[in-house]
Amino acid sequence: MITQNKTNRGFTLVEVLIVVGIVAILAAIAYPFYAQYQMRSERSDATGALLATWNELERCFVSELDFTACNDVVPEQSPKGKYSISADLEEAAFKLYAQPTEGGSQEADDECQEFTLDHHGQRSSSPGEIKSCWGW
Numbered sequence: 822m823i824t825q826n827k828t829n830r831g832f833t834l835v836e837v838l839i840v841v842g843i844v845a846i847l848a849a850i851a852y853p854f855y856a857q858y859q860m861r862s863e864r865s866d867a868t869g870a871l872l873a874t875w876n877e878l879e880r881c882f883v884s885e886l887d888f889t890a891c892n893d894v895v896p897e898q899s900p901k902g903k904y905s906i907s908a909d910l911e912e913a914a915f916k917l918y919a920q921p922t923e924g925g926s927q928e929a930d931d932e933c934q935e936f937t938l939d940h941h942g943q944r945s946s947s948p949g950e951i952k953s954c955w956g957w
Contacts, residue, residue, distance in 0.1 A: 867919035870899035871938040888915045903927045914940045
């Protein structure tokens with residue numbers, strides 16, 4: 822008579838729990854970095870909206886010769902809806918503002934709460950520095 826040794830294949834519960842624990846620790850370390858990276862990347866929604874609006878206002882000024890006649894080219898929100906866009910329009914000057922929408926995810930971005938761009942192309946941000954908020 823031939824006897825066969827049955828070998829168990831698979832993982833024990835302890836081995837699975839160890840792997841799950843390691844994955845949980847790695848996720849706990851990685852998630853804050855991912856969330857911070859995502860918040861920084863969403864700032865481009867504000868800067869892109871301000872630059873696009875700046876271009877539209879300049880284009881409108883060429884035909885109207887008055888920025889106050891160009892109020893309809895200023896959007897209420899950025900393309901992704903993360904920021905509210907507003908403008909102070911004067912006859913020969915303007916200043917654009919982007920602020921996180923109320924209740925939106927970008928409200929948690931303490932470094933860059935407001936972006937501004939004027940008719941000269943001067944950028945500013947508060948409370949953070951221009952380079953870190955605008956990315957260039």
